[in-house]
Every structure is written in C-alpha cells, then in structure tokens.
Amino acid sequence: MQTSATFDPATVTRILFEGFPSFAIALFYLIGLTAVGAFAWGVYVQIRKYRRGQPLSKSFGKIDLQARFKDMVRVVLSHRTVARRDAAAGRAHRMIFYGFAVLFLGTATVTVDYDVTARFLGFHFWNGDFYLLFKLAMNLAGVSMIAGLIYMMVRRGWIKPPKLDYKRPDRQPGDPDYDRSGYRREDWAFLWTLVLIGITGFVLSALRLVWLQDRAVVWDTRWWSPVAALLAEMIKGVGVSASAAYAMRTGLWWFHGLLALTFIALIPYTKVKHIFTASGSLMMRDPLAAQRLPRVEPDSEKVGYKTITDFTWKHLLNLDACTKCGRCHEACPANAVGAPLSPRDVILSLREFANEALQKNALPDEVKLDVHGKDIGQVFMETVWSCRTCMACVEICPVAVEHVPIIVQMRRKLVEDGEMEPQVQKTLQAIHKNGNSFNESKRKRAAWTKPLPFQIKDARKEPVDLLWFVGDYASFDPRNQRVTQGFATLLHNAGIDFGLLYEGESNAGNDVRRVGEEGLYELLAENNIAMLGQSHFKRIVTTDPHSYNTIRNEYPDFGGKFEIEHYTSLVARMLSEGALEPRRKLGYRVTFHDPCHLGRFNKGYDAPRQILSAIGCELVDMPRSRDNSFCCGAGGGRIWMSDPVGKEKPSQNRMHEAARIEGLEVFVVCCPKDLTMFEDALKTSGYEGRFVVRELIELIAESLAQPAGDDPAEPGGVRAIAAA
The missing domain is CATH 1.10.1060.10 (Alpha-helical ferredoxin)
Structure with a gap:
C-alpha cells in the first residue's frame, strides 16, 4: 500500500467515470441530454401556460425587478415565511433547502471542471485542498438534507398534523375529484427520491473508498468525507473485498445516476417545480x-x-x-x-x-x-x-x-351574473339607493348626534382639524350608536376640533368591493372622495377598520389620497402625550380581539394594547392573536348573509377560545362589526354572565369618568353585568 508520502497533495481529486468503458460514458451523456431535453420541454409548456393568462392590472404599479429579486432572495435564504407558526417544519425545510442547494452547486462545480475547464481550457481546479474542502461540504450537506427529509417523513407518516390531511371540505366522498390520494403519493415519492439520491450518494462514495483502498491518495484522505469513510469502514468490516465493492459500485452508480437524472427531467411536471414557482x-x-384589490380597467371587456x-x-x-x-x-x-x-x-x-x-x-x-x-x-x-x-x-x-x-x-x-344570495343582492341595492347597508334614509345617518348635549360641526360647511368618517354600523346600529356617542363625547371633552360629513357620507365600500360588486364600489369611492375633497380638514379618523382599510389603501387608486388613522392610534397618542388622563385604573382581566382590517390588513396591533395598559387592564392574549387573529366572520359581506342553521359560526368559535382564559371579565373589541358579531355569539355560545363584550371606547370612557360604582346602565358596570 502507498503511504501519504508517495503522492503529491495537489493531485488529490476524484476522476469521474473511472472504470467505465467509453460506450457507457456515451450512454450516460445521451441519457443526461434526454433528461435535460425533457426538463426544457416541461419549462416551455409551463411558460406557455402562464402566457395564456392576462397581463397584470395597471394598478399593480411599476415593477422593479431588481428590488423584487433581492427581496425574494432574502426571504428564501432566511426561510422566515416557512418557519412562521411551524418552527420544526421550518428547521427541517431549511436543512433540506441548504443541503440540496450545496449538493446542486457541488454537482454543477464538477460539471464545470470536467466538461468545461478541463475539456476546453486544459486545466482542473477540482483538486488539492479545494477538493478536500469540497468533499467535506458535500458530506455535511448530504447529512443535512437527509435529516430534514427524514423528519418530514416522520411528520407525514406518524405526527400527521391535520393541515396535511387532504380531505376536501367542498366535495363529498364519491365525487370524482374528492380523492386526493395522488397528492399523498406524490409527496412520498418526492421525499423517497431525494432520500435515496442522498443515501446512494454516500454509499457510492463508501464503495469507491473500499474499491480503491490500496491508493493512498484515496484512502488516506477518506476522513474528509466522514460519512462515506464511516460507511467504508463498516463495509470493510463485514468482509466486502475491493473487487466486490467495484462490482457493487458499478450497479449502484447507474441506479443513482438514473434516479438523479429522472428527478431533473420531472421537475416541471411534479411538485419539485415549486423550487422555481415559489421563488417566482x-x-x-x-x-x-388583499388590502388593495385590483381595479377593473375602464376599457376591460370582462x-x-x-x-x-x-x-x-x-x-x-x-x-x-x-x-x-x-x-x-x-x-x-x-x-x-x-x-x-x-x-x-x-x-x-x-x-x-x-x-x-x-x-x-x-x-x-x-x-x-x-x-x-x-x-x-x-x-x-x-x-x-x-x-x-x-x-x-x-x-x-x-x-x-x-x-x-x-x-x-x-x-x-x-x-x-346575479349569482348571489338574495339578502346580499338586497343589501347592495340598499347601498346603491341610500348609501348605507341598513336601507335607511341618508338624512338619518347622523341621527345619533341628537341626544348629545353639544353640537358636532359639519365639515362640509366649516373647516375642522379632524374629520370623523363614522361608517354604517357605527351610525345606524342602536348598540353601536352608544359607542359612537361615547367617542364623540371623548373628542369633545378633549377639546378636539372635529366634524362629520353628516348625510354626505356614504358606505366606504370596503365590503362591497370584497363581495365582488366593483361597479358599486367605484361609485361609492368616487362619491366619498368628491365629498371629502369639498370639505376642509387636516386628517381623517374612523372607528371602523373596514372604512379605514379602503380609504387608506384603495381610495388613492381613484385619486383620493388622505391622511387617515384608526381611533386607537389617535387615543394612544393622546394618552401618551397627556391630552387624555385616566382618572382610575380599571383593573379588569381582559382579552383583546384584533380586527382583521386593523390588524392583519394594516398592522395596527400595538395601539389598542397600549390603551388597555394605560387604563389599567390586565391583558391576556388569546392563542390566536395579532397576525394570527381569528376572524369574527363578518368580513367579505358575510355579515349580510345567513349562516347555515346548526353550524358553528366563527364568532362562536372565538368565544370558546376566550372562555378558556381563567378569570376573564371583558372581551374587548374595537370594530363596530366585531361588537355586533361577538355580543350575539356570547349569548348563543352559552357564556353570557361569565364575561362581557365591550368596545374599547367604552372602557376608555369608564377610565376617564369619575368613579360611579357598578351601574349596569353605564360603561363602568362591567363586573355588575358579568355577575348578573
């Protein structure tokens, strides 16, 4: 046997196709080119498919491909979106991704060295210290990929999280497209293919070490491939000779190579293409x-x-x-x-x-x-x-x-095409006729102001600092009207110069647009923008997250760019600046529901919590909170539709979650629709008397008021109501 002193370290490398006749090498290249051809055809078919779609809407804006590419690379490399709310799956996917990436780059490096630089430029770079480090990196990458894949197998085969159950809620057993077991088979085929590619790669390296064990340049550097070296020691230990290792290596080489080439060929036709489509x-x-839906172009035929x-x-x-x-x-x-x-x-x-x-x-x-x-x-x-x-x-x-x-x-x-529930159609007709979903006269929009002991300015007639866009539910729903009056009192007592549009205000259109009635939405948006344009104010506030979302994110597409904020950020700022000073700490144990349109849509998570802290409430967040908040069920026009009899409503599901908080006294909301949905759900889910649903404005008013005992008729009577 040679010793390490008999070879030049610079000659350390691995000769590809060693031991293979010329016809076998030619056959491999032919199969490889066929696989690349199949891959290229599949890519062409996919691109042709996308080209049969429509161009992007003009509202999508100018596309800065360089900035988008950089952002995509950051997301892909960090895996932050994959790891969210499933850290274990994120770690495993990260191991697979980085392992696969290194192995892919390593294979590409070998190809460049063997088929480009050596063949056409006359030099090798895949040798010496670079080759040794290369081997170590490839070993570690292979371990990482296989470990991640095995966890994913365990996850699908034994842990079985419900979200990986492909049972369809929109089909019945027996329907021709109910069965999605094909996806399960594809998942397992993907996992097994990559695992086998990784494992056979290690075994091939080990068999090569045993076959060439008499070459010091191979055997003495074996521990730069620690996994392969360990396997080689085990293979030698069970008595496999060098000649037997050569024979085994030849058969396994073809299996490994054909499997890898088949994997490449099938990328555009299987789930593997998500490597590219997900990045795109x-x-x-x-x-x-979702915050800003695309406009229907004026010249659009469809x-x-x-x-x-x-x-x-x-x-x-x-x-x-x-x-x-x-x-x-x-x-x-x-x-x-x-x-x-x-x-x-x-x-x-x-x-x-x-x-x-x-x-x-x-x-x-x-x-x-x-x-x-x-x-x-x-x-x-x-x-x-x-x-x-x-x-x-x-x-x-x-x-x-x-x-x-x-x-x-x-x-x-x-x-x-008119294919919607009759109640939705009636509501849309009411909005078109009267500008509100309650089918009330426009003149009644500000009727809630009449009991107030002060006059609210008409922003259409005189300038104001703050224009309050009230919204339908806050204007017409009797329960919400009390909250609306409370917020008006808060602004008045704080000396804020504010006003309303009165009957000039129409439904903001957020839910109309998400129902799909784009023509009515555009009419509402244009009317409100025109009315706001005729009024004199510095900024807008609203107590309705739905109105807040569309005015902030969608009105600019129609020429309506306004400074607007939800009342929670306004009040939080007033509290921090001392413009509002709570007269007492409430001491309630509360939980807070993040409204979809304030939270997920517009990232307004902190201001409500700052307010609750300032007024002395003990906040216990529900498991589903902030960006994972659970919808009340009213969005997308569903508040205008009847839910199936006997089925649980999202609002009831949310009540069950809140009820698991020990000692909960108040379920706090900051959206008129939430107040409507959750007060009803409190009764129908059987928790009435255990805790109460309150608008945050009501708690703020209670904290600002002089202590008045537990009067159930006043906001301050939370404990009395809960105990009743």
Missing part, C-alpha cells in the same frame, strides 16, 4: 394583495374571473407555487367551522383545472375553460361565497399565494 411567486408578491384564461399570469403562477403545506387551510375561519371552503383546495382545484386546460397544444372551447360550476376541477359557488376575505390565508402563505384576490375576482363574475 415571492418575487412577484404584492405587499397589499369583469372578474369566469374562465381560466381570465386569470392573470401571476395568479396562474400562484397556483403552481402552492406547496400544499396546509397553513391557509388551518388558518381559514370558514374551514374551521365546517364551511365548504379550504383556501388550499381552491388553489389546488384551479391548478388542476389550469394544467388540464392550458398545458395542451391547443386551447379547448370557452365552455370547457369555465372555472365555475360543479364539474371536475371547477369551484362551487357555495365555496366562493363562504370566504370572509379576512386575509388569514394570504398572510400566512409562505410562498405568497393570493387566495383572497383570486376569490374576489371569481365573485365579481358571480355578481355580474
């Missing part, structure tokens, strides 16, 4: 995907999504980016209460439909392109209308799939 989806992510070719190319890319991780499925409030909706299944259905219709050489006729209906791959009308547009799915998706905008685009077509 993240790169094209709209940071205001409204919404009727056929799969109506989808933008970006939304077609979103369909392929979905990794079936189930996080949107788990977060969806409609799915949680048994509605026939899973955001994941909507995306998968549309993906299956797109692949069937758009990957063919010629497009089928328009009837077969219709995504609405009851046929295989189509999305049911009941599914589309079950969505609360709460954005929980969009917010948690690790690959930036835009479920809500897609669903709203499908709703737009249903609305245009």
Whole structure:
C-alpha cells in the first residue's frame, strides 16, 4: 500500500467515470441530454401556460425587478415565511433547502471542471485542498438534507398534523375529484427520491473508498468525507473485498445516476417545480394583495374571473407555487367551522383545472375553460361565497399565494351574473339607493348626534382639524350608536376640533368591493372622495377598520389620497402625550380581539394594547392573536348573509377560545362589526354572565369618568353585568 508520502497533495481529486468503458460514458451523456431535453420541454409548456393568462392590472404599479429579486432572495435564504407558526417544519425545510442547494452547486462545480475547464481550457481546479474542502461540504450537506427529509417523513407518516390531511371540505366522498390520494403519493415519492439520491450518494462514495483502498491518495484522505469513510469502514468490516465493492459500485452508480437524472427531467411536471414557482411567486408578491384589490380597467371587456384564461399570469403562477403545506387551510375561519371552503383546495382545484386546460397544444372551447360550476376541477359557488376575505390565508402563505384576490375576482363574475344570495343582492341595492347597508334614509345617518348635549360641526360647511368618517354600523346600529356617542363625547371633552360629513357620507365600500360588486364600489369611492375633497380638514379618523382599510389603501387608486388613522392610534397618542388622563385604573382581566382590517390588513396591533395598559387592564392574549387573529366572520359581506342553521359560526368559535382564559371579565373589541358579531355569539355560545363584550371606547370612557360604582346602565358596570 502507498503511504501519504508517495503522492503529491495537489493531485488529490476524484476522476469521474473511472472504470467505465467509453460506450457507457456515451450512454450516460445521451441519457443526461434526454433528461435535460425533457426538463426544457416541461419549462416551455409551463411558460406557455402562464402566457395564456392576462397581463397584470395597471394598478399593480411599476415593477422593479431588481428590488423584487433581492427581496425574494432574502426571504428564501432566511426561510422566515416557512418557519412562521411551524418552527420544526421550518428547521427541517431549511436543512433540506441548504443541503440540496450545496449538493446542486457541488454537482454543477464538477460539471464545470470536467466538461468545461478541463475539456476546453486544459486545466482542473477540482483538486488539492479545494477538493478536500469540497468533499467535506458535500458530506455535511448530504447529512443535512437527509435529516430534514427524514423528519418530514416522520411528520407525514406518524405526527400527521391535520393541515396535511387532504380531505376536501367542498366535495363529498364519491365525487370524482374528492380523492386526493395522488397528492399523498406524490409527496412520498418526492421525499423517497431525494432520500435515496442522498443515501446512494454516500454509499457510492463508501464503495469507491473500499474499491480503491490500496491508493493512498484515496484512502488516506477518506476522513474528509466522514460519512462515506464511516460507511467504508463498516463495509470493510463485514468482509466486502475491493473487487466486490467495484462490482457493487458499478450497479449502484447507474441506479443513482438514473434516479438523479429522472428527478431533473420531472421537475416541471411534479411538485419539485415549486423550487422555481415559489421563488417566482415571492418575487412577484404584492405587499397589499388583499388590502388593495385590483381595479377593473375602464376599457376591460370582462369583469372578474369566469374562465381560466381570465386569470392573470401571476395568479396562474400562484397556483403552481402552492406547496400544499396546509397553513391557509388551518388558518381559514370558514374551514374551521365546517364551511365548504379550504383556501388550499381552491388553489389546488384551479391548478388542476389550469394544467388540464392550458398545458395542451391547443386551447379547448370557452365552455370547457369555465372555472365555475360543479364539474371536475371547477369551484362551487357555495365555496366562493363562504370566504370572509379576512386575509388569514394570504398572510400566512409562505410562498405568497393570493387566495383572497383570486376569490374576489371569481365573485365579481358571480355578481355580474346575479349569482348571489338574495339578502346580499338586497343589501347592495340598499347601498346603491341610500348609501348605507341598513336601507335607511341618508338624512338619518347622523341621527345619533341628537341626544348629545353639544353640537358636532359639519365639515362640509366649516373647516375642522379632524374629520370623523363614522361608517354604517357605527351610525345606524342602536348598540353601536352608544359607542359612537361615547367617542364623540371623548373628542369633545378633549377639546378636539372635529366634524362629520353628516348625510354626505356614504358606505366606504370596503365590503362591497370584497363581495365582488366593483361597479358599486367605484361609485361609492368616487362619491366619498368628491365629498371629502369639498370639505376642509387636516386628517381623517374612523372607528371602523373596514372604512379605514379602503380609504387608506384603495381610495388613492381613484385619486383620493388622505391622511387617515384608526381611533386607537389617535387615543394612544393622546394618552401618551397627556391630552387624555385616566382618572382610575380599571383593573379588569381582559382579552383583546384584533380586527382583521386593523390588524392583519394594516398592522395596527400595538395601539389598542397600549390603551388597555394605560387604563389599567390586565391583558391576556388569546392563542390566536395579532397576525394570527381569528376572524369574527363578518368580513367579505358575510355579515349580510345567513349562516347555515346548526353550524358553528366563527364568532362562536372565538368565544370558546376566550372562555378558556381563567378569570376573564371583558372581551374587548374595537370594530363596530366585531361588537355586533361577538355580543350575539356570547349569548348563543352559552357564556353570557361569565364575561362581557365591550368596545374599547367604552372602557376608555369608564377610565376617564369619575368613579360611579357598578351601574349596569353605564360603561363602568362591567363586573355588575358579568355577575348578573
């Protein structure tokens, strides 16, 4: 046997195809080129599919590809979206990703050295210290990838989190597209293929070490491949000779090579393509995907999504980016209460439909392109209308799939065709006629001001510092009117110069737009923008998160750029600056519900909590809070629709969560719709008397007022009401 002194360290390398005849090498290259050709054809088919979609709306804005690419790279490398709310899966995916990336780059490095620099430039760089470090890095990468894959196998096979159950809530057993076991098989095939590629790679290296054990340049440097070296020691230990190792290595080499080339060839046709589509989806992510829905272009011949070719190319890319991780499925409030909706299944259905219709050489006729209906791959009308547009799915998706905008685009077509619940249609007609969802006369919008002992300015007639955009529920709902009067009193007592639009205010249109009635939304937005433009004010405040969202994020597309804030940030600032001074600490044990349109949509998490702290409440957050808050069920126009009899409502589900907080006294909200939904749910879920639902404004008013005992008729009577 040679000793380490008999070889030049600079000659340490691995000669590819050692021991293979020329015809075998030629055959391998032929198979490799075939695999690359299959991959290239698959890429072409996918690009052709996306090109059959529509261009992006002008409202998407100018695309800065360089900035988007940098942001995508940061997200991919950090894995922050993958690790959110599932740290274990995030760690495992990170191990797989970085292991695979290093192995891929290593293989590419070998190819460049062998087929480019050596063949055409006459020099090798894959030797010496570089080669030794290369071997070590590849070993560690292989261990990382295999470990991550094994955890994912354990997760799917034994842990079995519910979000990975592909059972469909929008289909019944026996329906032709109910069974999604094919996805399960694809998942396992993906995991096993990568595991086998990794394991056979290690065994191949070990067999090569045993085969060439008499070469010091190979054997004496074996521990730079620690896993392969350990396996080699074990193989030698069981009596495998060098010649036997050579024979085994030859057969395994072909198995490993063909498996790897097959993997490459199938990338565009299987879930493996998410490596590229997920990156593309993240790169094209709209940071205001649900906060700011796209406009219907004035010259557009179609409204919404009727056929799969109506989808933008970006939304077609979103369909392929979905990794079936189930996080949107788990977060969806409609799915949680048994509605026939899973955001994941909507995306998968549309993906299956797109692949069937758009990957063919010629497009089928328009009837077969219709995504609405009851046929295989189509999305049911009941599914589309079950969505609360709460954005929980969009917010948690690790690959930036835009479920809500897609669903709203499908709703737009249903609305245009008149396919909606009669109550929704009546509500939209009422809004069109009177400017509010209560079908009340416009003159009654400010009727709540009459009992007040002071006059509120009309901002249309005289200038004010602060214009209060009140909203429908705060103006017309009797329970919310008391809260509205409380906020008016707070502003008046604080000496704030504020005013209203009175009957000049119309429904802001946030929920009208998310129902899918884009024409009515644009009418409302234009009317409100015109009225605001005629008024004199410095900034806007609103107690309605829904109005806040659309005025802040969507009115600018129609020329209405205004400075607006939700009342919680205004009050928090007044408390911190001393403009408001609580006269007593309330001492209540409370929990707080983050409204979707204030929290997830606009990141307004801190101000309400700062207020609760300032007025002396003990806050205990529910498990689902802040960006993981659970929708009350009112969004997306669902407050205008009847829920199925006998089914749990999202608001009741939320009450059950709150009731698990020991000693809870007050369930705090800061949205008029939340107050309506949760006070009703408190009664129907059986918790009336255990705790109360209160608007944050009511607690603020109680803290600012002189101590007056526990009078149930006053905001200060929380404990008395709960004990009654």
